[in-house]
Amino acid sequence: MNKNGRESAAKEAKLHKNEGIKEASNFLRGTLAEALADPTTGNIGADDAQLTKFHGIYLQDDRDERSERRKKKLDKAYSFMIRVRVPGGVTTSAQWLAMDELSERYGNRTMKLTTRQAYQLHGVLKANLKTTIQGINAALMDTIAACGDVNRNVMCNPNPYQSEAHAEVLQLSQALSDHLTPATQAYHEIWLDGEKVAGGEEEVEPIYGKTYLPRKFKIVVAVPPSNDVDIYAHDLGYIAIIEDGKIVGYNITVGGGMGMTHGNAATHPRLAELMGFCTPEQAIEVAEAVVTVQRDFGDRTNRAHARLKYTIEDRGLEWFRKEVEARLGYQLQEAREFKFEDTGDRYGWTKGTDDKWHLTLFIQNGRIKDTAEFKMKTGLxxxxxxxxxxxxxxNNQNLIIGAIAEADRPQIEKLISKFGLSAGLESSALRLNSMACVALPTCGLSLAESERYLPDLVTDLEQVVESAGLRDDAIVIRMTGCPNGCARPYLGEIGLVGKAPGKYNLYLGAGFDGSRLNRLYKTSVKSEEIVDELAPIINRYAKERESGERFGDFCVRTGVVTPYEAGTNYHEPMVG
Known part of the structure; x- marks a missing residue:
């Protein structure tokens, strides 16, 4: 082997193992078809488990049952989570019914509305995977690219009738999703019995290439003054600039991301930066240029360092902008003025430009289910x-029942009342601004509870905020079971991140408008100690806040925490 060959081999050896899995997968096929056909186990091989993510599917097991099954020398209770893409968040009533039926027939009889405007079905057995995917396809939806090292579900404000600008933003979100969907026919072959690519016929991925992206990629579109998409938390963002009611273009943000690893100072959440401005006609080609720069320069040796945020952090925004402009063949304009005010949803009834009514319901942590006391799933x-x-x-795991004609509103209101679906709207502002990831028992990465615990924690905290006279004052609280940040906890004015069973890192001081990260206040706080830690700060806020001051701003102004600065250690508690 010559010198160049040895250097090439050495470089190849340094690549993360997932790069080899993608390279050898024949455009995401791997041995998935064979694994699905094996009736002897509910499991699939490790390499195929990585590839199923590109198809919108995660292998999981019920961690509540692990210990007992281990004692009985049984295999883990394997099942699969299926994530369904919904670009811009809008689905039909027929599609809702299809998801409801599939969850009842093949899942665990619940649906999860995710923090990224997607549906998730949990508890699907391997033998039912293909049938479930085909049911999703029959409802004119899909799961491809809902996970994996590709662009994932594109988010925006989901109400196209809030204004003409909102309608245009929804169209852009769907166009971005279509343009960046992988071209491989593997999804149709494996799940939908599509015609296989003929032997010898060359298949290509014109945007991604054979090994796709180094890591996942997320895009959002925002319409100021609402930052309901948490634009600074994502790889690529578009901020609509509106003049005389029309979108004249978009400010472009790049390099945001939430995930990190506990104790690893080289990993941290990062806010996106403004890169420039483009016209509406340029938005799609800008997205492709940003994606391909990340494809070519993102770190493929270390997945903890593979997101776009680290590519930009290492090389600089100016370098990145020049690379993007070189691929575009023109320069971006400078970013224009805009202002965000909050990250929450508009609850209750609103009337749109279409003269129809839209009802936003609070869905606690996005879980659609029936209980003995509350038949939410049946009512919907x-x-x-x-x-x-x-x-x-x-984008906050809630649900809008949209486009209700005036004549049809009474029958909708009757069902809302019958099933108590609007009861959540009477909740405290703290609860209405809460968000949690799934965590235990199904997420294999989870270190602590999240979805199952946050409602109870909020109940305990409500006693504090109500006694302090803050029941109707919005405070953003977010919880995740691990540091990967799926519920964007580092943008919570109160952020709780699982550290170990029953223990959480407590973060404070994020901006209410989503423009400032919070900061670690205390590490490994026991669940039973969280209220005691927060109560004095909340009570002080009630007494000492300035007019209109938000909780996160108060924590920074009074030195409860010092604001995070790029380049410093996000993992070290920084208190005043």
Whole structure:
């Protein structure tokens, strides 16, 4: 082997193992078809488990049952989570009913509305995977690229009738999703019995190439003054600039991301930066240029360092902008003025430009299910049976029943009342601004509870905020079971991140408008100690805050925490 060959081999040896899996996968096929056909286990091989993510599927097991099954020398209780893409969050009543039926027939009889405007089905057995995917396809939806090292579900404000600008933003979100969907036919071959690519026929991925991206990639579109998409948390963002009611273009943000690893100072959340401005006609080609620069320069040796945020942090925004402009063949304009005010949803009834009504319901942590006391899933099913409009998933795990004609509103209101679906709107502002990831028992990365615990924690904290006279004062609280940040906890005015069973790192001081990260206040706080830690700060806030001051701003102004500065150690507690 010559010198160049040895250097090439050495370089190849340094690549992360997932790069080899992608390279050898024949455009995401791997041995998935064979694994699905094996009736002897509910599991699939490790390499195929990586590839299923590109198809929108995660292998999981019920961690509540691990210990008992281990004692009985049984295999883990394997099942799969399926994530369904919903670019811009808008689905029809028929699609809602299809997801409801699939969750009842093949899942765990619940649906999860995710923090990225997607549906998730949990508890699907391997033997039912293909049938479930085909049911999703029959409802004119898909799961491809809902996970994996590609561009994932594109988010925006889901109400196209809030203004003409919102309608245009929804169209852009869907166009971005279409343009950046992988070209491989593997999804159709494996799940939908599509025609296989003929032997010898060359297949290409014109945007991604054979090994796709170094890591996942996320895009959002925002319409100021609402930052409901948490634009600074994402790889690529578009901020609509509106003049005289029309979108004249978009400010472009790049390099945001939430994930990190506990104790690893080289990993940290990062806010996106403004890169420039483009016209509406340029938005799609800008996205492709940003994606291909990350494809070519992102770190493929260390997945903890593979997101776009580290590419830009290492090389600089100016370098990145020049690379993007070189691929575009023109220079971006300078970013224009804009202002964000909050990151929350508009709850209750609103009337749109279409003269139809839209009802935003609070769905705690996005979980659609029936309990003995609250038949939420049944109630929404009954509405979907008669509703002529649509169902819209928000970026905060809530639900909009959209496009209700004036004449149809009474029958919708009757069902809302019958099933108590609007009861959540009477919750405290703290609860209405809460968000949690799934965590235990199904997420294999989770270190602590999140979805199952946050409602109880909020109940305990409500006693504090109500006694302090803050029941109607919005405070953003977010919780995750691990540091990967799926519920964007580092943008919570109160952020709680699982460290170990029953223990959380407590973060404070994020900006209410999503423009400032919070900071580690205390590490490894026991669940039973969280209220005691927060109560004095909340009470002080009630007494000492300035007019209009938000909780996160108060924590920074009074030195409860010092604001995080890029380049410093995000993992070290920084208190005043």
């Amino acid at each position: 099913r009954e509405i979907a049976k008669i509703h002529k409009g649509d169902f819209r998933l928000t």
